[in-house]
Amino acid sequence: MKIAFVVLGFPELSQTFILNQITGLIDRGHSVDIYALKGSEVETSKLHPNVEKYQLLARTYYYSVPNLPRNIFWRLLKGFGLLTAKLYKSPEVWLRSLNIFQRSNAMSLRPLYKVIPLLGKPNQYDIIHCQFGLCGLQAMSLRKFGLLQGKLVVAFRGFDISEFIQQYGDGVYSELFKVGDFFLTNCDYFRQRLLKLGCAENKVMVHRSGLDCQRFIFNPVKVEQASIQIVTSGRLVEKKGIEYAIHAVAKLAKIKPNIEYKVIGDGPLRQPLQQLIEELNVTDTVKLLGWKDQEEIIEILKKSHIFIAPSVTAQSGDQDAPVNVLKEAMAIGLPVISTYHGGIPELIQDNVSGFLVTERNADAIAKKISYLLDNPQIWEQIAQAARREVETNYDLHKLNDELVDIYQQLLMQGFVRMSPQEVVRTAVTY
Numbered sequence: 001m002k003i004a005f006v007v008l009g010f011p012e013l014s015q016t017f018i019l020n021q022i023t024g025l026i027d028r029g030h031s032v033d034i035y036a037l038k039g040s041e042v043e044t045s046k047l048h049p050n051v052e053k054y055q056l057l058a059r060t061y062y063y064s065v066p067n068l069p070r071n072i073f074w075r076l077l078k079g080f081g082l083l084t085a086k087l088y089k090s091p092e093v094w095l096r097s098l099n100i101f102q103r104s105n106a107m108s109l110r111p112l113y114k115v116i117p118l119l120g121k122p123n124q125y126d127i128i129h130c131q132f133g134l135c136g137l138q139a140m141s142l143r144k145f146g147l148l149q150g151k152l153v154v155a156f157r158g159f160d161i162s163e164f165i166q167q168y169g170d171g172v173y174s175e176l177f178k179v180g181d182f183f184l185t186n187c188d189y190f191r192q193r194l195l196k197l198g199c200a201e202n203k204v205m206v207h208r209s210g211l212d213c214q215r216f217i218f219n220p221v222k223v224e225q226a227s228i229q230i231v232t233s234g235r236l237v238e239k240k241g242i243e244y245a246i247h248a249v250a251k252l253a254k255i256k257p258n259i260e261y262k263v264i265g266d267g268p269l270r271q272p273l274q275q276l277i278e279e280l281n282v283t284d285t286v287k288l289l290g291w292k293d294q295e296e297i298i299e300i301l302k303k304s305h306i307f308i309a310p311s312v313t314a315q316s317g318d319q320d321a322p323v324n325v326l327k328e329a330m331a332i333g334l335p336v337i338s339t340y341h342g343g344i345p346e347l348i349q350d351n352v353s354g355f356l357v358t359e360r361n362a363d364a365i366a367k368k369i370s371y372l373l374d375n376p377q378i379w380e381q382i383a384q385a386a387r388r389e390v391e392t393n394y395d396l397h398k399l400n401d402e403l404v405d406i407y408q409q410l411l412m413q414g415f416v417r418m419s420p421q422e423v424v425r426t427a428v429t430y
Helices: 016-027 050-055 072-085 093-097 110-118 133-145 163-168 174-179 189-194 241-254 270-279 294-302 323-333 364-376 376-393 395-412 420-429
Strands: 002-009 031-038 060-062 124-131 147-155 183-184 204-206 230-231 259-263 286-290 306-309 336-341 355-357
Touching: 002 016, 002 133, 002 189, 016 031, 016 050, 060 124, 060 420, 124 133, 124 395, 133 147, 133 174, 147 395, 163 376, 183 189, 183 395, 189 204, 230 241, 241 259, 241 270, 241 364, 259 294, 270 286, 294 323, 306 323, 306 364, 323 336, 323 376, 336 364, 355 364, 364 376
Parallel strands: 002 031, 002 124, 031 060, 124 147, 147 183, 183 204, 230 259, 230 306, 259 286, 306 336, 336 355
Antiparallel strands: none
C-alpha cells in the first residue's frame, strides 16, 4: 500500500508513537510519505535514530502556508505572479482553490497560498492517515483541492478531542465526520466522546498507541538503595500536573530525606516549575532535566524506583489518553502512580497494576508514594500485573499488524472488522 501520514510536526521528540507506526508500516513493505505542517523544534542530536535510519526526512513534505502580505494589493500581485509561474503544474488545483463561490475566504488568497508547497508532489495514495483531528481537517481540505487522494483515516489522540472542542465548539468536526472514511481513537474514553459529537458508530474504533515490549526489559526494582529515585516524563504543560507531584515530594522530603525526584521534559511551564521548586526549598531533591531522547529516558527509568504521571484536565479542556511513557515504565517494572483522568484508567487498574488518585491531589500522591515505600513486598506483584497489561493490550507489533488490517479491510470492503457487539449495532442501524 501507498500511505500518506499527515502530521502537525515532524520529527517530534515527544511523538514516538507516530514514528513507531511509520517505521512499522515500512518494515511491513508499505510505502509511507509524511506531510507535516512544521519541522522539529528540538536539536538534531536529540532526534530518534530511526529518523535517520529510515531516511524519513527524505519522505517528508512540509505544507505550511507561506507568509501572506498584509496589504491586499501586494497579496494579489504576489498571488498573480505565483499563478502565472506555476499554473502549468496543476491548473485544476489552482482553480479549485480560487473558487470563491464555494470558499468564503478565497478572496483572501489563503487557499491559493496553502496549496503552493504541495504542487508537483505525489498525491495518489491508498490511505491518507491523519494524526490528530486538526490534521484531518487539513487533509480534508487538501483532498478537496486534489492535492491528496485516498481513503481518509483520522486518529484522535488528546487535545484535538478535548481542548480543541472547547475552543471551537462541538460542531468543528461535523463535515469531517461526513466525508472521512474511518476514525481511530487511542482509548475508549475518546471514542465515546467522538460518538457524542456525532461520529457514526460503525466508522470509529479504538486503536491504541503501542510500544516495543522487546526494547523494555522487565526488571522489577528493589528498594535496597540508599536513595529512592522517583521520575516523571512529559511536556511541561498544565495537563501533565507536574506541580502536584512536586508538592507531594516536597511534603515527603521532610520525613523521607532519601527521596530524589527527576522530571524529564521541557515546555512553557519550566520557569514557573523551577520557581516552585525554589519556593518549596527542594532544589536538592527535585531536578528538571530538560528534553531527553528515548534511549536516555529508558536509562533513567532503569535506575528509578517509582514513576508518577499526575495528569489533570487543563483549564483549556486539554486531556490525556494513556500516557506512552507510563506504559514504558510499566513495561520495565516500575510501580506507577497516576490519576483518574481521561483514558488513563483504561491502562491502570488501581491497586492491581498501579495506583490512581484524584486529579490535583498532592496529598494523595504523597500518601501513595509513602505506602509504596512502607510496603516493598507488594512491588513485584504490581509490576507483574503492569507488564501483563502492556504486553496484552499495547504491544507495538500486534497493533501495527492491526493497523494494516484496518487499512486493507477499508480498501477491500469499505468497512473495518468490528467486534460482534459492533456488528449487531451496525445491523440494527441499517
